[in-house]
Amino acid sequence: MDRRELLAGLRALPMRNRIITALDVPTPAEAYDIAKRLGPDGRFVKVGLELFSATGPAIIAGLSALGKEIFLDLKYHDIPNTVASAARVAAQLGVAMCTVHAAAGRTAMTAAATALATAPPGPLGRRPALLAVTVLTSLSDPELHEVSPSPDQVQDRVDRLARLAWDCGCDGLVCSAADLSRLRAVVGNEPLVVTPGIRPRGGATDDQQRVATAGEAVAAGADYLVVGRPITRSADPGESLAALADELTAID
Ligand code: C5P
Numbered sequence: 001m002d003r004r005e006l007l008a009g010l011r012a013l014p015m016r017n018r019i020i021t022a023l024d025v026p027t028p029a030e031a032y033d034i035a036k037r038l039g040p041d042g043r044f045v046k047v048g049l050e051l052f053s054a055t056g057p058a059i060i061a062g063l064s065a066l067g068k069e070i071f072l073d074l075k076y077h078d079i080p081n082t083v084a085s086a087a088r089v090a091a092q093l094g095v096a097m098c099t100v101h102a103a104a105g106r107t108a109m110t111a112a113a114t115a116l117a118t119a120p121p122g123p124l125g126r127r128p129a130l131l132a133v134t135v136l137t138s139l140s141d142p143e144l145h146e147v148s149p150s151p152d153q154v155q156d157r158v159d160r161l162a163r164l165a166w167d168c169g170c171d172g173l174v175c176s177a178a179d180l181s182r183l184r185a186v187v188g189n190e191p192l193v194v195t196p197g198i199r200p201r202g203g204a205t206d207d208q209q210r211v212a213t214a215g216e217a218v219a220a221g222a223d224y225l226v227v228g229r230p231i232t233r234s235a236d237p238g239e240s241l242a243a244l245a246d247e248l249t250a251i252d
Helices: 004-009 029-036 048-055 058-065 080-093 106-116 141-147 154-167 177-187 215-217 239-248
Strands: 019-022 045-046 069-076 097-101 131-132 170-176 192-195 225-229
Touching: 004 106, 004 131, 004 192, 019 239, 029 045, 029 048, 029 239, 045 058, 048 069, 058 069, 069 080, 069 192, 080 097, 080 106, 080 141, 097 106, 097 192, 106 131, 106 154, 131 154, 131 192, 154 170, 177 192, 177 215, 215 225, 215 239, 225 239
Parallel strands: 019 045, 019 225, 045 069, 069 097, 097 131, 131 170, 170 192, 192 225
Antiparallel strands: none
C-alpha cells in the first residue's frame, strides 16, 4: 500500500477516534483492564517499551482480539538490516503504527520504509505507518550537545531530521504540540503527525513540561493524539476518554 493511500485511510477516521491511549503499565492484566474500560471511542492503544518488555508480542494479539488498533512505540534505532527486519515483524503482528529514530540515519529509515511497503498485508489488511522520532523531547540543548556536538540547536535538528524522515519514505512524525506549527511549516501538511503531552485544561501536567489540550494540538496540526495518565489513572478511563473525544468532535 503506498503512502498516500495509507495516510488517506488513517485521516478518514473521525477525530474523536484518533486518541491513542498509552498503556504505560507493567503487566498484561492492567493493560487489558484499561483497554476493556475505554469504551467505543477507544479504538487505538499505545504499547511502549515497558509493556512490550513485560509481555512480548502476545500483548499485540490480545489487544487486537479486543478490537484495538496498536501503536507499537519501540523507537527502533539500530543498523539498517535490524531496523528493517523489526519493522517487517511489526507488520506481521498487525500493528497500525510503529516508530523509528530518525538518528538511525537515511539508510536505516529507507530500509524500514521499503520493508513495510513490500511486506505482505498483515492481519489489519494494511501495513503499519512508520513514524519517525526526531529528537527526544526529554533532551535539552546542553544534553544533546554532550552526546553530539554541533552548532545546531534542538529545533534545527528536529527540522532537519523531520525533512530527512519524510524523504526516506517515513509516513509521519511524533511531535510535541509546542513544535507542531513550526514543524508543519517545515514539512507541510502531508506527513502524519502524532502528538503526545495532552492534558485536559487545568489538569495535572505530571512530568510533562509543555502540554496542550486535545483541541489545541489538533488546531496546530496534529492528526492523532497520544494520551496516557489523564485516561489510564482516571477512576473511569472510558468517561475521561469520551470527554477528550467530545472536545475533538466540536472541531471535526
Ligand atoms: O501519561 P502521558 O499522557 O504523559 O503519556 C504520554 C505518552 O506519550 C507516554 O507513553 C510517552 O512515552 C509518550 N511520549 C511523550 N513524549 C514524546 C514521545 C512520546 O510523552 N516526545
